[in-house]
Amino acid sequence: MATQHSRSAARLMMAPAVFLLLVWMLVPLSLTLIFSFKKFLPLRGDQIESGWDWVTFFPSLDWVGFANYSRFVTSSSFWPAVSTTLLIVGGVLIITVCLGILLAILLDQPMWGQGVVRILVIAPFFVMPTVSALVWKNMFLDPNNGLFSHLWRAFGAEPISFLSEAAMPSIILIVSWQWLPFATLILLTAIQSLDSEQLEAAEMDGAPVLKRFWFIVLPHLSRAITIVILIQTIFLLAIFAEIFVTTGGAFGTRTLSYLIFQRVLESQNVGLGSAGGVYAIILANIVALLLMRVVGKNLDA
């Protein structure tokens, strides 16, 4: 495989895929960058008459420098959106990792009907986010007929309108329900790879159950936990459907991606939305870098 000939053949055959991937990523990224420096309000008629730009295949637009950027950050919705995003990501991570470890340990115990239980636990992951959010909204969190309302009444409490009065916890609950299977699955495979003799050795060394968990099981899981955190963060930073379907960004649930959506589609300001998109990319990279620093060292151990 290492001759000059086979290497150039390999390159030639990989070229279309690499090219496609580049175009796939570069075109939207460059368009976002270009738009973020332009005044682009598609519903305003005056913009359509201004000619055609052959670089972007769009009507020629006026350059506005960093105006979109400064407007996006100075908007009163910007910092709340950032903190909402981080709160959802953080909340979901804590819930899914903790419950995931617990469930993984439970599922690892020999029990009757293990196969079926495992499939049931994985099931939420196969439900589309839109559908699951709708199911939660109508079946569980509905203030009149939702199961939660019935539960509240069963205890004699007055059911609240969960999605407006406790909007953030509700969203975090919905998203955690969706991602718990992923975390559980990864952690379960990790737990299954733990050598049982290590646990027995620790038992003989005088470590009771909780200490065995702390000193043996948890360190063994650290790599899997890292992977769960990294992958989930990447996806959670961009969650959208769950918010769109339930609160529509109201009641303090407007995340950064939802804010961008509102700027582009509701206010029809593509330039401003694109600037928001660039901020989102920067935020994602900062979070990813931080995570890599904090937990990423587990990966090369």
Next chain:
Amino acid sequence: MGRIVLEKVTKSFGATEVIPPLDLTIEDGEFTVFVGPSGCGKSTLLRLIAGLEDVSSGQISIDGQDATIVPPAKRGLAMVFQSYALYPHMSVRKNIAFPLRMAKLDQAEIDKRVASAASVLNLSDYLDRRPGQLSGGQRQRVAIGRAIVREPAAFLFDEPLSNLDAALRVGMRLEISELHERLKTTMIYVTHDQVEAMTMADKIVVLRAGNIEQVGSPLELYHTPRNQFVAGFIGSPKMNFIAGDEAAKHGAASIGIRPEHITVSDDGGPWSGVVSVSEHLGSDTFFHIHDTGLADTITVRADGEVGFRHGDRVHLTPRDDVIHRFDRNGLRIA
């Protein structure tokens, strides 16, 4: 201290009985080896003593105290596992210190004991490494270190050398024997290798299918095996078994003669045969002899200088005073 007594101990996994009722006493300070073929229940028996498995019935007592339902940590025993079972994310120092930390000893005492164990086991230079950065023999030593710092009543070893290469195995065998000489603590050692059993044990327990076939010192087992199974299992190369007329002459259903108790020559002897394979070890030569009319193959151990080749016809002279006689059930006839 470390006198371990098993009384009518049994163990079943579901419907399969792995250990039928078994009685055994291990004296304080004794080096006891459980030996037997794979799957005969050696590990199970050791794990019963350790408390990692519950007995199905019977009683285990340690130093006169009933330990049958005492949890493993409270039995005061330390175990060395076949896979070493080191904690991969802890340094060697932390591995060895782990049982002491669990026992909540103060840091100065922990440091002192770890340092002394490390110097005994030649691990002082590796204390800050992770187990993954050590060789097989060093990992084995860390596992032993983790066991000795606890100063247990007895050590349990489950085939500790089977993952090492042959040369290292001989070295570690010696180190463990020396450790026993120095500590004088009870040790129970499980192996399927009869050479390890013979070289290390004060007392060998031969197991077959969970049953104790014989208990005794290495030389007792070698000289007076109680039955054909023990006779065939102890000693290398294996004892030759001869049935039929030749055995009838000795008044037995079957006789056994060890390879080292047969002389091979080219002139005269009661038996004769053709050399099939000769294995030259330098010090000794093993001849595998066919066409004797006694058994498929007769193995003979001769001096390294004896130079018969494949196809040579040779004569064999057994030493009559060391012929083992067995009855129809394979039991020794005294």
